[in-house]
Amino acid sequence: xxxxxxxxxxxxxxxxxxxxxxxxxxxxxxxxxxxxxxxxxxxxxxxxxxxxxxxxxxxxxxxxxxxxxxxxxxxxxxxxxxxxxxxxxxxxxxxxxxxxxxxxxxxxxxxxxxxxxxxxxxxxxxxxxxxxxxxxxxxxxxxxxxxxxxxxxxxxxxxxxxxxxxxxxxxxxxxxxxxxxxxxxxxxxxxxxxxxxxxxxxxxxxxxxxxxxxxxxxxxxxxxxxxxxxxxxxxxxxxxxxxxxxxxxxxxxxxxxxxxxxxxxxxxxxxxxxxxxxxxxxxxxxxxxxxxxxxxxxxxxxxxxxxxxxxxxxxxxxxxxxxxxxxxxxxxxxxx
Amino acid sequence: xxxxxxxxxxxxxxxxxxxxxxxxxxxxxxxxxxxxxxxxxxxxxxxxxxxxxxxxxxxxxxxxxxxxxxxxxxxxxxxxxxxxxxxxxxxxxxxxxxxxxxxxxxxxxxxxxxxxxxxxxxxxxxxxxxxxxxxxxxxxxxxxxxxxxxxxxxxxxxxxxxxxxxxxxxxxxxxxxxxxxxxxxxxxxxxxxxxxxxxxxxxxxxxxxxxxxxxxxxxxxxxxxxxxxxxxxxxxxxxxxxxxxxxxxxxxxxxxxxxxxxxxxxxxxxxxxxxxxxxxxxxxxxxxxxxxxxxxxxxxxxxxxxxxxxxxxxxxxxxxxxxxxxxxxxxxxxxx
DNA sequence: AAAAGTTGCGCAAGCATTTGCGCATTTTAT
DNA sequence: ATAAAATGCGCAAATGCTTGCGCAACTTTT
Numbered sequence: 073x074x075x076x077x078x079x080x081x082x083x084x085x086x087x088x089x090x091x092x093x094x095x096x097x098x099x100x101x102x103x104x105x106x107x108x109x110x111x112x113x114x115x116x117x118x119x120x121x122x123x124x125x126x127x128x129x130x131x132x133x134x135x136x137x138x139x140x141x142x143x144x145x146x147x148x149x150x151x152x153x154x155x156x157x158x159x160x161x162x163x164x165x166x167x168x169x170x171x172x173x174x175x176x177x178x179x180x181x182x183x184x185x186x187x188x189x190x191x192x193x194x195x196x197x198x199x200x201x202x203x204x205x206x207x208x209x210x211x212x213x214x215x216x217x218x219x220x221x222x223x224x225x226x227x228x229x230x231x232x233x234x235x236x237x238x239x240x241x242x243x244x245x246x247x248x249x250x251x252x253x254x255x256x257x258x259x260x261x262x263x264x265x266x267x268x269x270x271x272x273x274x275x276x277x278x279x280x281x282x283x284x285x286x287x288x289x290x291x292x293x294x295x296x297x298x299x300x301x302x303x304x305x306x307x308x309x310x311x312x313x314x315x316x317x318x319x320x321x322x323x324x325x326x327x328x329x330x331x332x333x334x335x336x337x338x339x340x341x342x343x344x345x346x347x348x349x350x351x352x353x354x355x356x357x358x359x360x361x362x363x364x365x366x367x368x369x370x371x372x373x374x375x376x377x378x379x380x381x382x383x384x385x386x387x388x389x390x391x392x393x394x395x396x397x398x399x400x401x402x403x404x405x406x407x408x
Numbered sequence: 409x410x411x412x413x414x415x416x417x418x419x420x421x422x423x424x425x426x427x428x429x430x431x432x433x434x435x436x437x438x439x440x441x442x443x444x445x446x447x448x449x450x451x452x453x454x455x456x457x458x459x460x461x462x463x464x465x466x467x468x469x470x471x472x473x474x475x476x477x478x479x480x481x482x483x484x485x486x487x488x489x490x491x492x493x494x495x496x497x498x499x500x501x502x503x504x505x506x507x508x509x510x511x512x513x514x515x516x517x518x519x520x521x522x523x524x525x526x527x528x529x530x531x532x533x534x535x536x537x538x539x540x541x542x543x544x545x546x547x548x549x550x551x552x553x554x555x556x557x558x559x560x561x562x563x564x565x566x567x568x569x570x571x572x573x574x575x576x577x578x579x580x581x582x583x584x585x586x587x588x589x590x591x592x593x594x595x596x597x598x599x600x601x602x603x604x605x606x607x608x609x610x611x612x613x614x615x616x617x618x619x620x621x622x623x624x625x626x627x628x629x630x631x632x633x634x635x636x637x638x639x640x641x642x643x644x645x646x647x648x649x650x651x652x653x654x655x656x657x658x659x660x661x662x663x664x665x666x667x668x669x670x671x672x673x674x675x676x677x678x679x680x681x682x683x684x685x686x687x688x689x690x691x692x693x694x695x696x697x698x699x700x701x702x703x704x705x706x707x708x709x710x711x712x713x714x715x716x717x718x719x720x721x722x723x724x725x726x727x728x729x730x731x732x733x734x735x736x737x738x739x740x741x742x743x744x
Numbered sequence: 745a746a747a748a749g750t751t752g753c754g755c756a757a758g759c760a761t762t763t764g765c766g767c768a769t770t771t772t773a774t
Numbered sequence: 775a776t777a778a779a780a781t782g783c784g785c786a787a788a789t790g791c792t793t794g795c796g797c798a799a800c801t802t803t804t
Contacts, residue, residue: 089784124526126760128461150486190460462790736766
């Protein structure tokens, strides 16, 4: 068993004290260059790995962060969380942290509580928080560092998000400036923070150009497919020039429907959408000329993780950061 | 700060020794009923939570398990991993374990190594292993308990899986017995363990009935959409009665194509498929009459977790377990 | 009524690290 | 040359829990 080798073994083998070994590894404290290298090379040779647990106890620090995701997750959200997850584990790893996952199911915070109470994590990343997230209040009361991925109105909360508002505002302005003025907006649950922000951006697009808010909006339950189809019908009847989808889950169905109805894109009607990763490069849907807004989710998730670690380790950090976007105009839209 | 309260504080407040408090909590060792309840109620009142880290150090046990997922994951695999993840965290939680996630990117085991070397986990769950998984050999060499989700030929490895072989065998037999004999199989990467097992089951379906293996098979790169379409064309030309899809990612495209070509299902051609969760209840595709094989992924993942914990805690366990399936015959297929 | 067994509880030694303090020894400043 | 500062390293306490062993006190057996 090579796994049994401890700092004591190393110290004895080298004829130095544990203190010295510890210092050689951590780089803290006073230690001679020569000694440090001697220790380091011995460690390398004999594959000594300090016990994370003992280190934790001594430092009162776990080097773990919790990643809390909503227990109920739709197919539509999975790519988002997946990207966040990988980005976070990768970043955490670079800082020598590990990631413990946990879920919350609505009001049931039991898993989160275990994590916090048992002191198994130094901090927490909350993914896609809802408006009045009970997690936020709980964590604030526990005075444990945490950052949310997603905008929240709760004060004094570290948060990162994509700039949904400005992305949608710019998209809308862009369309309006092109003379595409009869817009139709289709979105799902308006109580969802993300949708809300995008919607507000949409409206702000009109305001920025001081134009009449001359659009049609339909909010629906996106689990009910036929309601999306009906919405599209309505849009077509009302002579909409461009359907703006609040997410690409909706967009997929919209495109599907238009395709079935033999409506040409963008000749007969245009489509614009957020590109939230449900649609893939190799998906039929995406090949169609859709003007789309892209976010860099990994970048944002990485920032969430770095910020959390900054907070944990007592460095400075920003309370709120918004991340940029790319608007990709489909060729055929551009050529108009 | 209520978080500072330790076992010592409790012991002093109650005028007993730490030993007693420890025993009251763990239930191990000898302790009087009265004392235990006194301690327990005090703990409850004052919200004392033992430090997981200290416990770990004392017991040389982390109460963490690692969940290792492939770094590169397709949209198609996400629902599977998501289900595994939730099921595992839920089960682990019930046994007072937490789950640390980690990823491996092909040959790069660095994340896994960190987890193991730092003794941050007691055991590991490996998701969807490939044929010659380097993780398996690594973990075996480290003598750390681990279980794989997915079949492996490596000896002495604890593994759980869905019974892909028998599921596909039964499906095939079923079709053949109905007189649907000209089958066409479409699958992606045959080197993928799952696909291989399903394919073998398919062939075994013919053998079981001692029938001539009179089928057409096409294996393709499922990232290349048009190759799927061409495959469907081929099937149609060769007068296939039923297309058997090796996964529902393929199935979705097959259905899409058939729909576009105005080919009726099941009048003109039948479709059978594994239902791997890419397709959702509310998806257009699924409403179409497809004969499908369903697995209970959460059940399997839960078993993986329980088995791992059994192994960690020195209880008995089975080396290999296969989980059952449901074959759902579409109404229109049944009525024939 | 004595011997044997059982029960309740505390002592103190782990578990594997980190870190404040102290003490030589060496380097720098005066 | 001498005082002051810096450097290199070890001692031992601290982190918060578990557990083997021992010792009374109480209960059962003969």
